[in-house]
Amino acid sequence: MKSAHIIIGQSDLAAMELGADVLRNDGFNVHLVTTGERILEHLKQPVLPDLVVVDNSLKSPTALELCRMVKSNPLLRSIPVVMLVPADSAPDNQAALEAGCDDLLVQPVNPHVLSARIQSLLRIKFLVEDLDDTESVLYTLTRIIEAKDSYTMGHADRVARYAIELGKALGVSGDDIESLRKGGMLHDIGKIAIPDPILTKPGKYTPEEFDIMKQHPGLGCEICKKLRSVRDALPLIKHHHEKLDGSGYPDGLAGGQIPTLVRIITIVDIYDALRSRRSYKEAFSLDTSFEVLWEEAKKGWWDKTVLSAWEKFVRQTENGSSSRGGGL
Ligand SMILES: [Fe+2]
Incomplete structure (x- = not known):
């Protein structure tokens, strides 16, 4: 958990500096990027991020498009996506949830709340991955039986x-x-x-x-x-x-x-x-x-x-x- 890699996409870098510092203090590896394209680059790496935070001011792709991309790709969909939204953005919030966004946080975000939400989402992600690993062991056992x-x-x-x-x-x-x-x-x-x-x-x-x-x-x-x-x-x-x-x-x-x-x-x-x-x-x-x-x-x-x-x-x-x- 402590060494988890978090990508934060925020067009206004200064707005996330404090949040990134708190997350780093909590033990996360934080990568701040300012465009949707940079997030896509991270999602194409052999070692994937554990969680993505996207600000809804991102362009090409937008935060919503990124969320849809992650959640429609079987290789990526287990990565939690947290979207940062302005106050009074109810219609956008609905679209974000429909796109599969895992959590919405209204800006300005308290960095400690952000850290707590991220830790909660990662606990679930890693539990699911443990289950997947256990299933994989069972499937391997099946193949061992067949190999006999x-x-x-x-x-x-x-x-x-x-x-x-x-x-x-x-x-x-x-x-x-x-x-x-x-x-x-x-x-x-x-x-x-x-x-x-x-x-x-x-x-x-x-x-x-x-x-x-x-x-x-x-x-x-x-x-x-x-x-x-x-x-x-x-x-x-x-x-x-x-x-x-x-x-x-x-x-x-x-x-x-x-x-x-x-x-x-x-x-x-x-x-x-x-x-x-x-x-x-x-x-x-x-x-x-x-x-x-x-x-x-x-x-x-x-x-x-x-x-x-x-x-x-x-x-x-x-x-x-x-x-x-x-x-x-
Ligand atoms: Fe049988």
């Missing part, structure tokens, strides 16, 4: 991508799309706790081995349940091997007990497994894969509406190339 078995390489990424496509085709939106992405990436993370000889065994499992393998959804849920940012994906991790007729695992959920998002993950997980080469089988063709899925749907395992939407999407998008290494 070359046949499953890229499976989690594909399941996440397919789940999002299928979700959108079914009208899923907003936070649920994010849950599909996280659930797709992490659905098999519990395999990290499955012994390697079972995890990488070519051919079919013995009943005893299969009982151990069946623990991976529950183990995955245990690994992820303390992490608030993936909380909404927990049902997808725990239940991606359930079947509508109740014959799946780990809980034998049936029918309406299985949420739509879980049904989506289940279909695309199996689809990818069918379309991929595994130690015990070659990659199935598109037609054969859907034949298998429809047979199983008729047995009462899968949601026919979800499967139908996936087949429609896949056939419209692809002409049947193998899914290993990309595509559908």
